[in-house]
Amino acid sequence: MSETSFDVIVIGSGPGGYVTAIRASQLGFKVAIVEKSELGGVCLNWGCIPTKALLRSAEIYHNMQHADSYGLSAEPSFDLAKIVKRSRMIASQLSGGIKHLMKKNKVSVIPGFATLTPGKTAPTVNVDGKAYHAKHVILASGARARTIPQAGLEPDGNFIWTAREAMTPDTIPGKLLVIGSGAIGMEFASFFSAFGADTTVVEMVDRILPAEDEDISAMARKSFEKRGLTIKTETQVKSVKTDAKGVTAILSSGGKDETLQFDRVILAIGIVGNTEDMGLEKLGVKVDRSHVVVDEFSRTGVPGLYAIGDVTTPPWLAHKASHEGIICIEKIAGQSPHPLDANSIPGCTYCHPQIASVGHTEAQAKAAGYDVKVGRFPYIGNGKAIALGEPEGMIKTVFDAKTGELLGAHMIGAEVTELIQGYTIARTLETTEHELMETVFPHPTLSEMMHEAVLDAYDRTIHF
Incomplete structure (x- = not known):
C-alpha cells in the first residue's frame, strides 16, 4: 500500500477514535487517524480529564476547610491560575501519551480537517488537498456544546462560557449562572461554588440531573442547596444580555419573569454532533438532529462508512465511544462481537x-x-x-x-x-x-x- 492507502482510516482521535485505531492495528489492519486539533480529542484535552483535575482541587479545598472535624488545622487558600495550570498540564501529558500510543501501534497520524467524497469501496478522505483511500472509514468526529444564539446563549469568550471556557477561568465569578443541570452543568456548579461563587443552576424540567433516578435527583438537590447553591427547576432562560458590568438574564417560571444579574454564565444545555462541512449529505448519510444514524455495528448505510461516539446516538460518554469503536472494528475484521447494550453503560457525575x-x-x-x-x-x-x-x-x-x-x-x-x-x-x-x-x-x-x-x-x- 502507498502512504495514502490504508485498510482503515479513523476520523477523530478522541476516546472513540484512538481506541478504535489501536484495536484495528492489533487486528492487523494498516491504520491512519485524522485529527484537526490535539490528539485525544475533547475528552482528554477539554472534557473528561481536565475537569476531573479541577474538581479534585475543589475537593481538597473543601476538605481543608473542614480540617477541624478531623482533628487537624489548616488555613485554606487557593491560587486559581495554579489550579488551571495543573489541569492543563494533565491534559497535555495525556495527549502526549496518545501520541506515544499511536507510534507504538504503528498508526499513521494525519493532521488536518477531513472531508469525504465518493470512493470505490469506501468514501475518499480528503485532508488539506490530499486524498487518502481506505477500505473502511470510521467517523469519530465527536460533538461540541449546544448554543442558542437567538436567546443570546452563545459563548463570547468573556461573560458567556461553554465548558471549554469554564475550564480555563481567569476569575471565580462573584455570581454565576449555570444553564442546564446535567452532568456537565452540575460538575461546574460544584467546582465554582466550592471556591466561593454564588451559584444559581437553572433547569427547564422539574428536577436536576433528570437522567438519574428520582430519589438520587432529590437527594442531590438537597445536598447542593445545603452547600449554598440556588436551584431553579421548571425555569426557562428567556434571554441573556451582556454589558461592561456582566450579564443580565431574564428567567421565566410559572408564567412570571425574573430579571437577575450575574458575572458569568455557563452553558450546559447539551451537545451538537460535528457533522457539518464534511460532505456527509452528498454521500447520503442520514443525520438526525445533528447526529449520524447507525445500526448496532455502527454502519451508516453508506458502503465502507461507519460512525461511533458522540457524533452518533446517546449516551454521549467516552467509555461508550471506546467500546462502540471496538465492536465496530471487530465486526469489520470478521469477528462476532455482541452489539452494544446502551442500558448497561454506567454514567458518572463527578460533582460533590x-x-x-x-x-x-x-x-x-x-x-x-x-x-x-x-x-x-x-x-x-x-x-x-x-x-x-x-x-x-x-x-x-x-x-x-x-x-x-x-x-x-x-x-x-x-x-x-x-x-x-x-x-x-x-x-x-x-x-x-x-x-x-x-x-x-x-x-x-x-x-x-x-x-x-x-x-x-x-x-x-x-x-x-
Whole structure:
C-alpha cells in the first residue's frame, strides 16, 4: 500500500477514535487517524480529564476547610491560575501519551480537517488537498456544546462560557449562572461554588440531573442547596444580555419573569454532533438532529462508512465511544462481537457528592412493565463512610421481582463513580440477587453498602 492507502482510516482521535485505531492495528489492519486539533480529542484535552483535575482541587479545598472535624488545622487558600495550570498540564501529558500510543501501534497520524467524497469501496478522505483511500472509514468526529444564539446563549469568550471556557477561568465569578443541570452543568456548579461563587443552576424540567433516578435527583438537590447553591427547576432562560458590568438574564417560571444579574454564565444545555462541512449529505448519510444514524455495528448505510461516539446516538460518554469503536472494528475484521447494550453503560457525575448509575431507574423499570423490588441503603449506616467523614449518600438497587435480575443501580455519595463498576459487571454477567447476596464484601469498605442495598430489596438488610 502507498502512504495514502490504508485498510482503515479513523476520523477523530478522541476516546472513540484512538481506541478504535489501536484495536484495528492489533487486528492487523494498516491504520491512519485524522485529527484537526490535539490528539485525544475533547475528552482528554477539554472534557473528561481536565475537569476531573479541577474538581479534585475543589475537593481538597473543601476538605481543608473542614480540617477541624478531623482533628487537624489548616488555613485554606487557593491560587486559581495554579489550579488551571495543573489541569492543563494533565491534559497535555495525556495527549502526549496518545501520541506515544499511536507510534507504538504503528498508526499513521494525519493532521488536518477531513472531508469525504465518493470512493470505490469506501468514501475518499480528503485532508488539506490530499486524498487518502481506505477500505473502511470510521467517523469519530465527536460533538461540541449546544448554543442558542437567538436567546443570546452563545459563548463570547468573556461573560458567556461553554465548558471549554469554564475550564480555563481567569476569575471565580462573584455570581454565576449555570444553564442546564446535567452532568456537565452540575460538575461546574460544584467546582465554582466550592471556591466561593454564588451559584444559581437553572433547569427547564422539574428536577436536576433528570437522567438519574428520582430519589438520587432529590437527594442531590438537597445536598447542593445545603452547600449554598440556588436551584431553579421548571425555569426557562428567556434571554441573556451582556454589558461592561456582566450579564443580565431574564428567567421565566410559572408564567412570571425574573430579571437577575450575574458575572458569568455557563452553558450546559447539551451537545451538537460535528457533522457539518464534511460532505456527509452528498454521500447520503442520514443525520438526525445533528447526529449520524447507525445500526448496532455502527454502519451508516453508506458502503465502507461507519460512525461511533458522540457524533452518533446517546449516551454521549467516552467509555461508550471506546467500546462502540471496538465492536465496530471487530465486526469489520470478521469477528462476532455482541452489539452494544446502551442500558448497561454506567454514567458518572463527578460533582460533590458524586453520582453514578447503570441500567433502569425505578420509574423506567415500572414503565417497561417490570414488577420491581427496590433496595436502599444510606451512607450513614456504613462504618467506612462515617470514618471518612462522608456520611451523606445512598445506594439504590432495582430488581425484577420475578427473576431476580438486577435492572438498575443508582448511587450518590463519596467514591460512587468507582463503586458503580461492581454493579455494571453484575449486569454483564446477568447476575441475580442470589449471587450478589452470596458475594462476600470486604469490611470496612464503602462497597458493603452495595451488598446491603441488595439485601434491603429482599427485606434482609443487616445494618440499618
